Amino acid sequence: MSADKKLRWGFMGCASIASKNYLAIKSSSHNEIVAVASRSLEKAKAWAAERKEASMRCYGSYEELLADADVDAIYMPLPTTMHLEWAVKAADAKKHILIEKPVALNCGEYRKIIDACIRNGVFIMDGTMFSHHKRLDKMVEFLKTKEIGELKRFESGFSFMADESWLTTNIRTSASLDPLGALGDLSHYQIRFTLHAFEGEMPTHVAVFCHKKSPDGVPIDCSVTLFYKENSKVATFNCSFVTGFRQWVEVAGTKGRLMVDDFVICKSSEECSFDVLVNPGLTDSHRKVIEDSKRTITVYGCNQEATMFDDFALLAFNRDAEKEKAWRTLTLKTQAVLDACMESVAKGGEGQKVEVVVPEFL
Amino acid sequence: MSADKKLRWGFMGCASIASKNYLAIKSSSHNEIVAVASRSLEKAKAWAAERKEASMRCYGSYEELLADADVDAIYMPLPTTMHLEWAVKAADAKKHILIEKPVALNCGEYRKIIDACIRNGVFIMDGTMFSHHKRLDKMVEFLKTKEIGELKRFESGFSFMADESWLTTNIRTSASLDPLGALGDLSHYQIRFTLHAFEGEMPTHVAVFCHKKSPDGVPIDCSVTLFYKENSKVATFNCSFVTGFRQWVEVAGTKGRLMVDDFVICKSSEECSFDVLVNPGLTDSHRKVIEDSKRTITVYGCNQEATMFDDFALLAFNRDAEKEKAWRTLTLKTQAVLDACMESVAKGGEGQKVEVVVPEFL
Numbered sequence: 001m002s003a004d005k006k007l008r009w010g011f012m013g014c015a016s017i018a019s020k021n022y023l024a025i026k027s028s029s030h031n032e033i034v035a036v037a038s039r040s041l042e043k044a045k046a047w048a049a050e051r052k053e054a055s056m057r058c059y060g061s062y063e064e065l066l067a068d069a070d071v072d073a074i075y076m077p078l079p080t081t082m083h084l085e086w087a088v089k090a091a092d093a094k095k096h097i098l099i100e101k102p103v104a105l106n107c108g109e110y111r112k113i114i115d116a117c118i119r120n121g122v123f124i125m126d127g128t129m130f131s132h133h134k135r136l137d138k139m140v141e142f143l144k145t146k147e148i149g150e151l152k153r154f155e156s157g158f159s160f161m162a163d164e165s166w167l168t169t170n171i172r173t174s175a176s177l178d179p180l181g182a183l184g185d186l187s188h189y190q191i192r193f194t195l196h197a198f199e200g201e202m203p204t205h206v207a208v209f210c211h212k213k214s215p216d217g218v219p220i221d222c223s224v225t226l227f228y229k230e231n232s233k234v235a236t237f238n239c240s241f242v243t244g245f246r247q248w249v250e251v252a253g254t255k256g257r258l259m260v261d262d263f264v265i266c267k268s269s270e271e272c273s274f275d276v277l278v279n280p281g282l283t284d285s286h287r288k289v290i291e292d293s294k295r296t297i298t299v300y301g302c303n304q305e306a307t308m309f310d311d312f313a314l315l316a317f318n319r320d321a322e323k324e325k326a327w328r329t330l331t332l333k334t335q336a337v338l339d340a341c342m343e344s345v346a347k348g349g350e351g352q353k354v355e356v357v358v359p360e361f362l
Numbered sequence: 363m364s365a366d367k368k369l370r371w372g373f374m375g376c377a378s379i380a381s382k383n384y385l386a387i388k389s390s391s392h393n394e395i396v397a398v399a400s401r402s403l404e405k406a407k408a409w410a411a412e413r414k415e416a417s418m419r420c421y422g423s424y425e426e427l428l429a430d431a432d433v434d435a436i437y438m439p440l441p442t443t444m445h446l447e448w449a450v451k452a453a454d455a456k457k458h459i460l461i462e463k464p465v466a467l468n469c470g471e472y473r474k475i476i477d478a479c480i481r482n483g484v485f486i487m488d489g490t491m492f493s494h495h496k497r498l499d500k501m502v503e504f505l506k507t508k509e510i511g512e513l514k515r516f517e518s519g520f521s522f523m524a525d526e527s528w529l530t531t532n533i534r535t536s537a538s539l540d541p542l543g544a545l546g547d548l549s550h551y552q553i554r555f556t557l558h559a560f561e562g563e564m565p566t567h568v569a570v571f572c573h574k575k576s577p578d579g580v581p582i583d584c585s586v587t588l589f590y591k592e593n594s595k596v597a598t599f600n601c602s603f604v605t606g607f608r609q610w611v612e613v614a615g616t617k618g619r620l621m622v623d624d625f626v627i628c629k630s631s632e633e634c635s636f637d638v639l640v641n642p643g644l645t646d647s648h649r650k651v652i653e654d655s656k657r658t659i660t661v662y663g664c665n666q667e668a669t670m671f672d673d674f675a676l677l678a679f680n681r682d683a684e685k686e687k688a689w690r691t692l693t694l695k696t697q698a699v700l701d702a703c704m705e706s707v708a709k710g711g712e713g714q715k716v717e718v719v720v721p722e723f724l
Contacts, residue, residue, distance in 0.1 A: 149523075153521075157614065161511075209713075212593055231574055238517075250608075252521070255523065265651060267650070
């Protein structure tokens with residue numbers, strides 16, 4: 001492709017996350033945003049105007065956006081309950097799709113979306129930005145060295161404190177818009193990180209304690225446990241809309257630990273890091289801790305959102321069946337674990353253990 | 363009391379933790395060790411000789427140690443199944459008692475020990491050293507300021523990696539010696555920390571996933587959840603003998619977090635610290651993390667084990683019914699949570715939720 005060829009994006013909605021990804025596209029090398037649609041034409045126009053995008057095409061319906069022949073790909077930050085309908089329509093309109101998480105209400109819906117994408121020969125990827133950060137590659141590479149031994153434990157806290165009005169009005173707490181609540185919004189990332197850390201290994205079972213639901217019955221504060229074959233390892237994490245902002249991960253092995261304090265939204269695109277500790281322990285007298293090995297591994301210059309759009313564009317320009325399937329597989333596995341989590345919540349959210357089933361259709 | 367009056371200790375056993383607490387007594391101001399007993403006189407003599415304690419009285423039975431009129435207090439690092447018998451005998455011999463954790467197999471046994479202590483007018487305290495560290499006071503003080511808001515989450519990982527021979531031979535994995543396994547050895551500290559952090563508030567229920575047991579059937583790798591009244595908060599933590607060394611705690615509130623990386627055995631007695639983060643969050647565009655407020659609070663010069671022995675000695679010299687009861691209460695509450703954890707394990711260790719009952723007898 002020519003150096004200045006750019007993938008032409010249409011944004012399906014102006015959710016607040018769209019603002020972030022607008023900036024990401026502007027920071028990327030192979031993308032441009034050419035159109036935006038909202039259910040209100042005025043809103044779409046205001047969004048473009050706010051960004052001084054005089055030439056951006058604005059639509060008052062998603063159908064019009066999909067009819068725009070000069071849009072190559074759709075960015076879809078819609079509420080989860082709208083994903084199936086609009087992703088299928090986008091695929092049928094021959095648009096590639098970057099879809100926000102959770103990708104669907106369940107694997108069954110995701111299958112229908114995938115079927116439409118494959119039928120139409122378009123590419124789909126979910127919007128998990130940290131999967132594209134080179135820091136993640138560094139972390140995975142480090143874990144593979146086995147410097148911290150066999151991996152035994154994944155732990156994570158991911159939360160933010162919503163105010164009362166957010167809890168009653170935001171789409172992420174609405175049963176009719178985002179019924180997966182904090183599991184879909186936050187634990188999606190935690191599950192995804194386990195897949196990266198454990199080289200794709202899936203848990204056999206999950207159990208969720210749901211401590212709080214929104215007035216609308218959506219899980220907003222949960223403790224999740226993932227169980228692995230033969231109890232070789234365990235992942236435990238929590239997601240919450242009613243706890244202060246945290247986004248940490250710990251991966252512990254038989255010989256040490258990896259810690260990252262900003263695993264989803266890194267502290268800065270100029271510089272971010274993670275810590276590792278190899279062979280920590282105690283002196284013989286149990287009076288001092290040995291952790292001379294603690295080191296910080298720093299990564300410079302990576303805007304993960306921009307990288308995500310560039311990774312997407314490069315695949316859209318140079319189609320690669322294997323790589324595309326790898327992304328779909330990662331999404332499907334994440335969704336399959338989420339499905340089991342939601343089933344555990346549906347069974348009472350009192351730690352009910354549910355088997356994880358990955359449907360085979362990719 | 364005179365400045366140089368010292369409490370005279372007899373060590374009931376030469377377990378490895380006794381070596382650490384021998385050093386603690388040597389570093390303390392108000393204590394001296396005058397006698398040691400083992401079931402083998404040779405072992406007791408060797409232990410004293412190794413420490414060049416020529417005047418230390420050595421006994422080949424615990425009975426002889428208890429008969430020594432010049433011993434004021436007993437340090438008891440015996441296996442848990444021996445606590446009831448020997449703590450009652452020590453109390454009946456009018457000795458004060460510092461007893462290692464877990465203090466008993468259950469609250470019923472602890473009650474019998476307490477009854478004997480009260481009947482004989484002696485003082486008992488458990489060996490949770492970090493409860494005596496001034497860093498803990500600083501942490502509790504910080505949490506009380508509500509700078510990080512209402513407390514919502516306690517998280518902790520506490521583990522070490524035992525080798526195969528340890529797992530089959532150490533007392534802490536033996537059903538007949540320490541049936542509480544990693545729960546008694548490690549989660550005792552995590553439960554205790556919740557009591558300090560939450561101003562004594564008890565969980566109403568607990569649930570344990572037991573991932574691994576020793577060949578002898580003792581829990582050695584668990585995920586624990588503590589539930590509080592009206593789901594106001596949650597504590598989740600894990601204890602493991604099959605994961606690398608970790609000893610961290612996070613307390614998260616509605617407005618921030620407190621983190622400590624060495625909550626049980628501090629990195630150094632010269633200097634140790636904890637981190638706090640107030641009002642962390644994201645910039646409006648969700649592209650940067652705001653955490654300017656991160657600060658480290660450092661505490662200098664505190665040998666927590668020596669402080670524990672000095673706190674003990676001062677109470678032994680200046681009896682104080684209220685303070686003594688406060689220590690007993692802390693022990694009892696910890697044991698009551700442990701009891702519920704063990705019940706959850708006994709029910710299958712598959713997340714069974716068990717009510718926490720604190721017997722009233724103090």
